[in-house]
Amino acid sequence: MTTIRLPASQQPGTVLGASPHVAESADAYRATGGYDDATGPEELLAHLAASGLRGRGGAGFPAAVKLRSVRHGGGCPVVVANGEEGEPGSAKDRWLLRARPHLVLDGLVRAAAVTGAVRGFVYLSDPAAGESVRRALAEHPPPLPVEVVETDHTYVAGEETAVVRRIDGGPALPTAKPPRPFERGVGGAPTLVSNVETLARIALTAARPGQRRAIARSTLVTLSGGPAAPVLTEVPYGIPLRTLAARHGSPDAAGALMGGLFGGLVDAHALDLPLEPDALGSAGTALGCGAIHFLTPDGCPVTTAADAASHLAAESARQCGVCVSGTAAVGKALYGLAAGTAGPDTADNLHRWSQGLRGRGACGLLDAAAGIAGSLLRSFPGLVRSHLAAPCPVCADAAPADGRHRLTVAVPQVAGACPRPARVPAPPPAASPTTIPLPALKGTP
The missing domain is CATH 3.40.50.11540 (NADH-ubiquinone oxidoreductase 51kDa subunit)
Known part of the structure; x- marks a missing residue:
């Protein structure tokens, strides 16, 4: 909780x-x-x-x-x-x-x-x-x-x-x-x-x-990741990300998934950045909605990237063909990387999609998927190479195909909030990454 x-x-x-x-x-x-x-x-x-x-x-x-x-x-x-x-x-x-x-x-x-x-x-x-x-x-x-x-x-x-x-x-x-x-x-x-x-x-x-x-210069943040329970707190702009990690119970964090899914992955060095929109934007990430998921030192960022891409692929509104095919392709590639089944062209494909998919959908979901791919390549290039060379035992133990729940955070309990039974929405149509071809991207590698 x-x-x-x-x-x-x-x-x-x-x-x-x-x-x-x-x-x-x-x-x-x-x-x-x-x-x-x-x-x-x-x-x-x-x-x-x-x-x-x-x-x-x-x-x-x-x-x-x-x-x-x-x-x-x-x-x-x-x-x-x-x-x-x-x-x-x-x-x-x-x-x-x-x-x-x-x-x-x-x-x-x-x-x-x-x-x-x-x-x-x-x-x-x-x-x-x-x-x-x-x-x-x-x-x-x-x-x-x-x-x-x-x-x-x-x-x-x-x-x-x-x-x-x-x-x-x-x-x-x-x-x-x-x-x-x-x-x-x-x-x-x-x-x-x-x-x-x-x-x-x-x-x-x-x-x-x-x-x-x-x-104006304070903000709510939701901190999660690792064995510690998620935390909702209010902090001033300028506080170092590393300080937030320590307060959450992740003092040895290996990086973070920033801004919900929109800010992408950052490595441990980026935790010295201040929690401030302009500073984070200059570093290639984002505060977004204030959700920060810390990466544990014994985990694997590739698993987190695969979980994030899977969530985005499943949540596509399925209105834009490039979004349906693009998010599915990114998700399939990242899961292949985590499972040790990725082909030798996976890194090149992820780089191409991270550059060419941005701005091509009606909303920011496709941009988030492209950002996840690009930030993994940028922040953890050595891990990507090692995953292409041999299966990752950490990813295998994490069962990434079932991992969307790892990114979900529950609402804190509020006494007197008058809850009522939640409606269960119909599940979105399942993505089909193996059958939907990715459109050619003009001007990309």
């Missing part, structure tokens, strides 16, 4: 709050300054711009810029709290909706005031989170209509165009871009699709504008 670790110096302006294991009531939230109207929309927007707050859904786009884009889009804007957590190694968004729904709804209402939105939605797939949000709406009705929209959990269901498509009554599948939701979203209106942690930090900034910089 995932545990929650409070920061060493607990400040009032934190997303975790003082009692993260208990669902927060409206009265408890108001007692900490929530739902206060002291900070108006114009002032709040100025604070957000000055703080440099970035979105916490994965892309890290500046929150103030996104708000302004919707505000100036014309018509009657819509705001959406996106709580659909597709990354298997992340638990923060579902916990936040279960434990602190008022913080998220406060942020949603303030985003609506800034953009001029006339209605809002909370979008999620976790039934317990849905019940918690509905109870919060009944406890403190917002000044605009807010509807809870549930969807089946998939990797791509939280992509912003998939969110809009589902709210409009269609399937939760990405669409071609442009237009982006800020241009034409729900019902054709300019739409803000904002991650729930982003909205929580907007609400905290409104309540404590004097702490705006600290609020």
Whole structure:
């Protein structure tokens, strides 16, 4: 079970709050300054711009810029709290909706005031989170209509165009871009699709504008990997990855899978990097949703890469032929590498796909698969060569063909979150890597 670790110096302006294991009531939230109207929309927007707050859904786009884009889009804007957590190694968004729904709804209402939105939605797939949000709406009705929209959990269901498509009554599948939701979203209106942690930090900034910089430069992270239980905690930007590994119980980590599945693999030397979006981006990796899976010294990064590629192949929306064939081919190659059955051209193929598959799908899933392949070659080239020379006993013991569960993190327990039986979505169509040919990639090796 995932545990929650409070920061060493607990400040009032934190997303975790003082009692993260208990669902927060409206009265408890108001007692900490929530739902206060002291900070108006114009002032709040100025604070957000000055703080440099970035979105916490994965892309890290500046929150103030996104708000302004919707505000100036014309018509009657819509705001959406996106709580659909597709990354298997992340638990923060579902916990936040279960434990602190008022913080998220406060942020949603303030985003609506800034953009001029006339209605809002909370979008999620976790039934317990849905019940918690509905109870919060009944406890403190917002000044605009807010509807809870549930969807089946998939990797791509939280992509912003998939969110809009589902709210409009269609399937939760990405669409071609442009237009982006800020241009034409729900019902054709300019739409803000904002991650729930982003909205929580907007609400905290409104309540404590004097702490705006600290609020913007702190983030929730989900730490997993190795024998230690997964941990959800809140940390400031700039903390070394190696310090996070030690706090998690992985002081001898051999590297990490960063940003859920999107940041790729990094080796042990990269653990000296600070947890800061620009620094990580310059090093070829990403903070993403804040999920970090540490690699154990007695494990094998090839197994982790194969697990990640398998998850992506199974979660393909199967709308883009290049995504279906590309993710399947990457997954098959990485499993062959782990199983000791890879051919001599495997490394060359992985390199070619890592370069040529990026940007060719409707969403970022194919980019993530390409990133997994490229980061393995870049961070662990010696391991790739040794796997091509002889089977790896570590990979054999890990049974990589059954390993998708190793990347999955459970939500921390929250007392009073009103769980209800979860719906079991239909499994996605099985990928067929042996029968789907990979299209030729122009301009690649």
